[in-house]
Amino acid sequence: MSMAGLLTRANKVLINNVRRFPVVFTRATGSRVYDAEQKEYLDFLSGIAVQAVGHSHPRITAAIQQQAEKIIHVSNYFYLEEQIELAEKLATLSGLDRVFFCNSGAEANEAAIKLARKYGRQQLGGKYEIISAYDSFHGRTFGALAATGQPKYQESFRPLPAGFRYAPFNNLQAWEEAISERTCALLLELVQGEGGVNPISPDFLKGLAEICRQKQILLIFDEVQTGLGRTGKYFAWQHLGIKPDILTSAKALGEGVPIGAMLASEKIATAFQPGDHSTTVGGGGLAFSVGLEVLRIMEEENLPIRASHLGQELIALFQKWQNEIPIIKEVRGWGLLLALELSIPVQPIVLKCFERGLLINAVAPKAIRLLPALNIEQQDLEEGLRILKQVLMETAEE
Ligand SMILES: Cc1ncc(COP(=O)(O)O)c(C=O)c1O
Structure with missing residues (x-):
């Protein structure tokens, strides 16, 4: 036609x-x-x-074909070998400990928001508020949208979930003022992708990390766009040496096969208990095998x-x-x-x-x-x- x-x-x-x-x-x-x-x-x-x-890429095509002939989906009640191997690889590359797989960047951020909230509720005396940056982009689902500091994406869909605040990117004083006794986490992109390709200032990030340490606030990095080599390191936090408590990844991991990943340090990850959060497919065999092959190609080349x-x-x-x-x-x-x-x-x-x-x-x-x-x-x-x-x-x- x-x-x-x-x-x-x-x-x-x-x-x-x-x-x-x-x-x-x-x-x-x-x-x-x-x-x-x-x-x-x-x-x-x-x-x-x-x-x-x-x-x-011929190796990605082959990985999809082979996996399709082997096993694609069994539900999240069971494990897949490829899922375990990909989780191990991502944990090693990101410097974090545990992984939750989902289907998109927005979903990875939803998981990060819920994990931070649960940890805040359990371990930080009920803190629940998340601060993110103006001009950020974290996705179109309601939690991720509430965290996205761009009114143009939000206006038509109010009311949004409560418990989100915003502060100007790279303005430490404004973040100091926005942080309160309710703040459980700061959510940031290290280069704002959709907001105009705005790199984070090292001093700003250093200052935020210090506040997080002093005030027991979690640091969440959204590496959905910056992750997996795009900025010149596997994860952009590795440029500046400030490791987050929670990190999200998606996009390049699946090369078009839907997948998202939320990674967290051991201490934070254990806040999630069976039944707290899930998704039926959560990546699945095709996406895990593609993720593994992408990482092999990136490493070899x-x-x-x-x-x-x-x-x-x-x-x-x-x-x-x-x-x-x-x-x-x-x-x-x-x-x-x-x-x-x-x-x-x-x-x-x-x-x-x-x-x-x-x-x-x-x-x-x-x-x-x-x-x-x-x-x-x-x-x-x-x-x-x-x-x-x-x-x-x-x-x-x-
Ligand atoms: C930094 C960032 N976070 C989250 C998302 C949302 O990802 P998805 O479109 O896979 O839901 C995007 C998409 O562009 C993004 O750039």
């Missing part, structure tokens, strides 16, 4: 809950995606930081280190572009989670790139986000950069 025909059908039957590009994709490999008319696109969005090892080096090279390149293209105001990010802040609205630029075969997105009205696969081939990277630069230059001259 023609793409126009497919789009007509889509627009009749799909709920219009996101602004979609007018395209139907039919296949993808590495960092290249193909639409129903065989047009090729370079993918600098990676399914929003999901396809960390590229599309249809040193992908976090590659992301770090490539990120530094790209930042240096974009800084050079700033001399030639005056609409680029700022370049920011860690590893391969990058943004270009422009002096003008970026949506027309995003659409022009799309028309010329490059997938990027506007993470803020004036900021473009770049999230290439951690193993993007040099040729694909250069080709995508050529399109981006050309579009930026043309726009600057208009």
Whole structure:
């Protein structure tokens, strides 16, 4: 069927809950995606930081096939060998002790919020309040939404669950003022992804960690977007050496197969007892086997280190572009989670790139986000950069 025909059908039957590009994709490999008319696109969005090892990686495909033939799902009343192995690997990589598997980033954050609340109730004299940052993004389910410090996502859905407060990112004094005797946990992204790619300031984080230590407050890091090598380390907390009590991960772990993970230190994790929290599938065999294979590929190919080096090279390149293209105001990010802040609205630029075969997105009205696969081939990277630069230059001259 023609793409126009497919789009007509889509627009009749799909709920219009996101602004979609007018395209139907039919296949993808590495960092290249193909639409129903065989047009090729370079993918600098990676399914929003999901396809960390590229599309249809042969080892991921093989892992899914093998697991599908072996065992997929038995319910959370039982164990799977792959689940145990993945939990062990994630615990080792994250520096935490225990894992709860679910199906998405939002669900991982729901679990983190509930665990912090239960621990607060039991061990911290009934403290229950969670403070998160303005411009944060933690997901669309009600708890995660209540923790998301962006009114534009919240307004239509009030009343939201109680017990959430917000403070400006990187402003220690404001957090000191927001913290009260009711505060049980601080929830933070180390680079705010959806909020515009805003890296945390090391001094701010150090200050918060010290307050948490003094006042018995838990530190929760949402590494759904930053996790698994994206910023140049397996987990972004490893850049700054401040380990959280609870950490959430998702996106790249499943490469498109739904999975989320909430990790916690032994002391905190034991607050959950049988019956406190669960989900029927909770990852499942396909997702666990994909997670294991992704981690093997990342380790064998040193992908976090590659992301770090490539990120530094790209930042240096974009800084050079700033001399030639005056609409680029700022370049920011860690590893391969990058943004270009422009002096003008970026949506027309995003659409022009799309028309010329490059997938990027506007993470803020004036900021473009770049999230290439951690193993993007040099040729694909250069080709995508050529399109981006050309579009930026043309726009600057208009
Ligand atoms: C930092 C962060 N947390 C949570 C989420 C929600 O994850 P999901 O869309 O898998 O529910 C996202 C999604 O973009 C995210 O970037």
